[in-house]
Amino acid sequence: MAQKLGLYSYWRSSCSYRVRIALALKEIPYEYLTVNLIKDGGEQKKPDFLKVNPLGFIPALVVNKDNQKYTLFESMAIIDYLESYKPEPSIYPKDPIDRANAIAITEAINSGIQPLQNLFVLAEIEKLGGSKAEWAHRLIDNKFKSLESILATTSGKYCVKDTISIADVFLVPQVYNARRFNVDMNQFPIINRISQLLEEHEAFKAAHPSAQPDAQ
Structure with a gap:
C-alpha cells in the first residue's frame, strides 16, 4: 500500500472522530490536517478549504495514489474506502x-x-x-x-x-x-x-x- 493519506479533521468533530477510529482500528498511518470549525467563522467556509470539499464539511480524506491526488468526503464513504483499502481487520460483520x-x-x-x-x-x-x-x-x-x-x-x-x-x-x-x-x-x-x-x-x-x- 504505497498510498499516502491525509485527513482534514477537527478535534471535536464527531464525523471526523468516526474516521479516526476506523484509521486507528486498521492501523493505517495518515497525516492530520487541522480545519478549525470555530476560528474566524469556520475555516471550512474559506475558499482554500472549499477547493478541497465544495460542501464545506469535514472530514475529507486526501489520497495520493500513482502521482494523482483524490479527495474523498462524507464519513460513511471514507470508511467504506478504508475497508477496501485495508480489508483486515474488517469492521463489517460477515454474517x-x-x-x-x-x-x-x-x-x-x-x-x-x-x-x-x-x-x-x-x-x-x-x-x-x-x-x-x-x-x-x-x-x-x-x-x-x-x-x-x-x-x-x-x-x-x-x-x-x-x-x-x-x-x-x-x-x-x-x-x-x-x-x-x-x-x-x-x-x-x-x-x-x-x-x-x-x-x-x-x-x-x-x-x-x-x-x-x-x-x-
Whole structure:
C-alpha cells in the first residue's frame, strides 16, 4: 500500500472522530490536517478549504495514489474506502443479518441523530431564537431511547454481538456528543456499557478528541 493519506479533521468533530477510529482500528498511518470549525467563522467556509470539499464539511480524506491526488468526503464513504483499502481487520460483520444490523445502527446515527445536532443546524436554531444546548439535549435524549431498544436485540459485548463493527465506530462519537450536551447516560445502560468498554480500546483512545493535536 504505497498510498499516502491525509485527513482534514477537527478535534471535536464527531464525523471526523468516526474516521479516526476506523484509521486507528486498521492501523493505517495518515497525516492530520487541522480545519478549525470555530476560528474566524469556520475555516471550512474559506475558499482554500472549499477547493478541497465544495460542501464545506469535514472530514475529507486526501489520497495520493500513482502521482494523482483524490479527495474523498462524507464519513460513511471514507470508511467504506478504508475497508477496501485495508480489508483486515474488517469492521463489517460477515454474517448477512449481522452486517445489515450494523449498517442499520450506523445509519440511525449517521442520518437520524448527528445531522440534526451538527454545527450548522445548531447555528440555525440559535438564529430562530432557540437554545442550541436544549435542542441538542432533547434530540439526542429522544433518539437514544430508540437506539437503546434496537441494541437490546442486536448487542452482545458490542453493538452487534461480540465483535467491533462499524456500528461501534459511529456510536462512540455520538455518545461523546451526548455527554457534551449533558444527556444522562445512566438511562441508557446498553449504550453506556458498550461505549465505556470501547473507550478503553487503544484504537478508540487514539482517536479520542482529547488526543488530537488541535485539542483545546
